[in-house]
Amino acid sequence: MKFITKTLKNDQGMALIMVLGVIAILTFLLADFTFETKLNKIKIYNQQDKIQARLNAESGLNFALGKLRLYQEGRNKIEKDESLKSAFPSSDLESVIIEPFVFPIPIAAKAGVIQRSAMDEFLKKTIFRGEVSVTFSKISGFLNPNGLRIIPKNSNTQANAQIDLAALNQQQQQQQNEENNNSSGNTGTKAPAQPAWAVIEKKMIETLRRLLKDKNDNDEDFHQRYANVDANYLVKELRYYVNDKGSFQDSMLSEIEAKFSQKNIVPKFAPMSSIDELYLLPSWDDAIVDLLKDRMCIHEVSVIAINELTIEDLKILFPAINNIQIEEFFKYRDGDVDKKIKGKKFKDAEDFKRVIVTELNISSETDYQERIDSLKSAGLVIDTAGKLYKVNSRGSMNNAVYNLIAFVDLPIKPQPKKTAPVPNGQPPIEGIPPEEQEAEKPPGQQSGQKEKAPPMELLLPRVVEVRLE
Numbered sequence: 458m459k460f461i462t463k464t465l466k467n468d469q470g471m472a473l474i475m476v477l478g479v480i481a482i483l484t485f486l487l488a489d490f491t492f493e494t495k496l497n498k499i500k501i502y503n504q505q506d507k508i509q510a511r512l513n514a515e516s517g518l519n520f521a522l523g524k525l526r527l528y529q530e531g532r533n534k535i536e537k538d539e540s541l542k543s544a545f546p547s548s549d550l551e552s553v554i555i556e557p558f559v560f561p562i563p564i565a566a567k568a569g570v571i572q573r574s575a576m577d578e579f580l581k582k583t584i585f586r587g588e589v590s591v592t593f594s595k596i597s598g599f600l601n602p603n604g605l606r607i608i609p610k611n612s613n614t615q616a617n618a619q620i621d622l623a624a625l626n627q628q629q630q631q632q633q634n635e636e637n638n639n640s641s642g643n644t645g646t647k648a649p650a651q652p653a654w655a656v657i658e659k660k661m662i663e664t665l666r667r668l669l670k671d672k673n674d675n676d677e678d679f680h681q682r683y684a685n686v687d688a689n690y691l692v693k694e695l696r697y698y699v700n701d702k703g704s705f706q707d708s709m710l711s712e713i714e715a716k717f718s719q720k721n722i723v724p725k726f727a728p729m730s731s732i733d734e735l736y737l738l739p740s741w742d743d744a745i746v747d748l749l750k751d752r753m754c755i756h757e758v759s760v761i762a763i764n765e766l767t768i769e770d771l772k773i774l775f776p777a778i779n780n781i782q783i784e785e786f787f788k789y790r791d792g793d794v795d796k797k798i799k800g801k802k803f804k805d806a807e808d809f810k811r812v813i814v815t816e817l818n819i820s821s822e823t824d825y826q827e828r829i830d831s832l833k834s835a836g837l838v839i840d841t842a843g844k845l846y847k848v849n850s851r852g853s854m855n856n857a858v859y860n861l862i863a864f865v866d867l868p869i870k871p872q873p874k875k876t877a878p879v880p881n882g883q884p885p886i887e888g889i890p891p892e893e894q895e896a897e898k899p900p901g902q903q904s905g906q907k908e909k910a911p912p913m914e915l916l917l918p919r920v921v922e923v924r925l926e
Contacts, residue, residue, distance in 0.1 A: 507854075529867055532551075548841035593846050595845070604657040701727075717739055758837070789817065
């Protein structure tokens with residue numbers, strides 16, 4: 458008993474226990490603090506890598522804009538010089554400019570010590586950190602949903618509706634005339650020119666009908682769901698969506714309005730800003746959108762790049778083309794490896810016309826000219842080089858990756874409208890547009906001689922859409 462009491466009163470060694478306890482607690486706190494510090498350090502490094510990757514992607518986009526700026530300068534110079542245009546086509550300039558760019562420069566496996574040492578020395582001197590790759594792809598599709606918009610001539614809604622009805626009646630009358638001419642074999646009657654939106658609507662309906670037919674023939678599940686889909690109604694629903702409120706006038710108007718109301722969807726009544734807006738239309742299921750969206754572009758293409766035409770593009774341009782003619786077209790343009798045929802890229806629009814009309818007999822000269830005129834009325838021209846590009850700029854730093862998708866447009870400078878003075882200084886005749894009145898001929902120009910069209914001029918490149926992927 459005395460031993461136990463004496464032992465309990467003995468406090469020797471307590472200080473050591475307390476010191477060991479404090480050390481254990483401090484060790485735990487230090488370990489926790491070190492872990493949090495390392496974790497925060499990793500987070501900061503990751504954030505720095507993300508910022509650097511984004512800066513790399515943005516620098517790649519700026520580099521692409523700089524290359525397209527060079528293309529704009531060179532293209533304008535080529536367009537102004539006929540001798541240079543024939544010797545160095547704009548398509549050759551374009552192919553040089555839109556070559557992919559990668560940094561750091563990849564080193565070939567067979568590179569020698571000198572090349573590797575030079576590259577290492579170059580990388581040490583540069584201030585660029587990380588990697589960047591820039592690729593270009595030319596946008597050549599010419600089905601633009603925003604082209605279905607009716608451009609108002611004034612702010613009067615009722616007047617705009619009358620314009621729409623007149624254009625619609627004109628389109629329906631032309632279609633009826635075409636059917637009558639085809640059935641009777643009479644091709645001498647020339648139909649009046651269609652408005653731009655009517656041309657695009659017609660081509661869009663033709664394309665959608667063909668795609669639906671091909672998909673129905675090859676996909677049984679798709680056929681069960683969409684066998685009775687009306688392409689005409691779908692395109693009119695799209696036209697209702699992009700046009701200003703009150704400007705769409707059609708026999709299907711009440712049915713389309715009821716469809717939007719039933720699905721609780723508010724029409725935009727404005728141009729599309731993204732092709733993904735097709736998924737918002739009440740009758741456009743995802744499967745139907747997926748059929749057509751890759752053949753559409755909401756941005757102004759203006760130029761149909763003939764050296765990048767696909768099978769679908771050919772069918773849109775020439776609906777009567779058959780499979781044999783399609784095969785011959787691509788064999789002529791792209792060549793045939795098996796038969797050792799070298800492809801011949803088109804030099805210009807006249808070369809394309811010669812091949813289509815004369816060599817391959819895909820279309821008669823009259824039909825070809827009519828289709829080209831209809832495209833011009835929709836603001837589209839045939840050329841070898843484009844003006845709208847999709848730029849993919851991918852920046853990376855360690856494990857961080859930032860991918861920018863940008864659509865860059867080089868707008869065509871509009872030509873000023875000419876007001877033709879009446880001879881002898883007389884005032885313009887009332888009721889007749891100035892361009893239709895007889896103009897004074899400049900010195901050296903004979904009466905009836907066609908004035909040469911001014912060369913096309915591209916404006917500075919501008920980013921019209923940016924996506925992050």
